[in-house]
Amino acid sequence: MDLVIKNGVIITAEETYKADIGVKNGKIIEIADRIEDHGAEVVNAEGKYVLPGAIDAHTHLQMPFGGTVSADSYEAGTRAAACGGTTTVFDFALQQKGHGIIQTAKERDKLCAPQACVDYAFHVVISDLRPEILDEVESAVDYGIPSFKVYMVYKKEGLMADDGVLCQLLQKSKETGALISVHAENPDLIDLRTETYLKEGKTSAWYHYMSRPEFVEAEADKRAIHWAKSLNTPIYIVHLANKEGVEEVKRARDMGFEIYAETCPQYLHFTNEVYKREDGRNFVCSPPMKGEESQEALWMGIKTGDISTIATDHCPFQTSEKDWGKDDFTKIPNGCMGIENMYPYMLSEANKGRISFNKVVEVCSLNPAKIFGCDELKGSIVVGKDADIVIYDPEKNFTISKNNMHSDVDYTIWEGVKLKGYPIMTFSRGKLVFEDGEFLGQPGWGKFIKRKRKKLL
Structure with a gap:
């Protein structure tokens, strides 16, 4: 002993x-x-x-994005995780054009392994789906990476997967036991609304929220769930932030479909009112924080079990980088911090009587381990x-x-x-x-x- x-x-x-x-x-x-x-x-x-230590199944450490790199290295991010009671971190490895899935994961592991202060795993973001990549999914599952992500947004940045790509991956996941997660927002509506606000000179952080409000996220949630139901495959909705999305998840789960939803502490504590603050740009993330009605629906979804996990989408940028967008919300790097705050915040809410401590352990530790296939250890x-x-x-x-x-x-x-x-x-x-x-x-x-x-x- x-x-x-x-x-x-x-x-x-x-x-x-x-x-x-x-x-x-x-x-x-x-x-x-x-x-x-x-x-x-x-x-x-x-x-x-x-x-049990928490599992943060959604982080972006040392991630190139928006002309810079997220502020926390693998060392800093996993150090902060440990200090907040999180003992396993799942980070996203972003596929580059022409690269394979396992190659992508190994390249990130070279960065992560010497720095990681707690245990870690990777989801691979598929941004360049070719026949050989589709064929590699099964090998990646056997290698120990059975989870993949697609973006339904970021079309201009070259990251977006269209519905055809999403459905191909969903079908392959059914054959291999993989799990596909999606960032669900409608890119065309975002681009259209953004262009309109810029033309009108509406450039403050509030218009980040207005460019992608509740219904813009909800439509994509419904579309992703529709494809998963049609193909009878599991799907995982990352950082769910809106009431309609919660309702759609509940309907699908009540019908017996394997639909998982994740939300984040920032959506549970803050509302879109933060974008009216002088420092509103610091809260810019995608999807943005929504109104009180959505926030209440998220808490109810946790209580009913329709929201399966809490994760952070930890992707912070320094103040000087957030300041790039002080006069133009489209120039604000998207992302907030939370890796050290998730477990303490959720446990505090339990301590205040909002939910049970058992429920916090369920959504912050047990469910991520079960859903993502590490419950033999974690x-x-x-x-x-x-x-x-x-x-x-x-x-x-x-x-x-x-x-x-x-x-x-x-x-x-x-x-x-x-x-x-x-x-x-x-x-x-x-x-x-x-x-x-x-x-x-x-x-x-x-x-x-x-x-x-x-x-x-």
């Missing part, structure tokens, strides 16, 4: 109970009412909650799984500030947000990587996680 966590209240997606946890060689080897330490390191978690506190464990103090009051975050970004949209309760320790495979505000891990500790998904045929 290397480590014994004693006297804590263990919270999983299904249960809440008091027990000790024994860890050896990075794995949970025993859970019992009382475990003798026999010289192992002992952590007394009396009065604290013991949770997602819950169970004997045999990795000792990715968070100790949470429900009595600790915490106010988010740039000064107490661990990212490389020079501001945070979460500045001044008050949380009830906060993580005080994070273990990654049994290694203490965060304690009482201090990062204790090291770059290169994180391992690439090979994943498996079931075939539907």
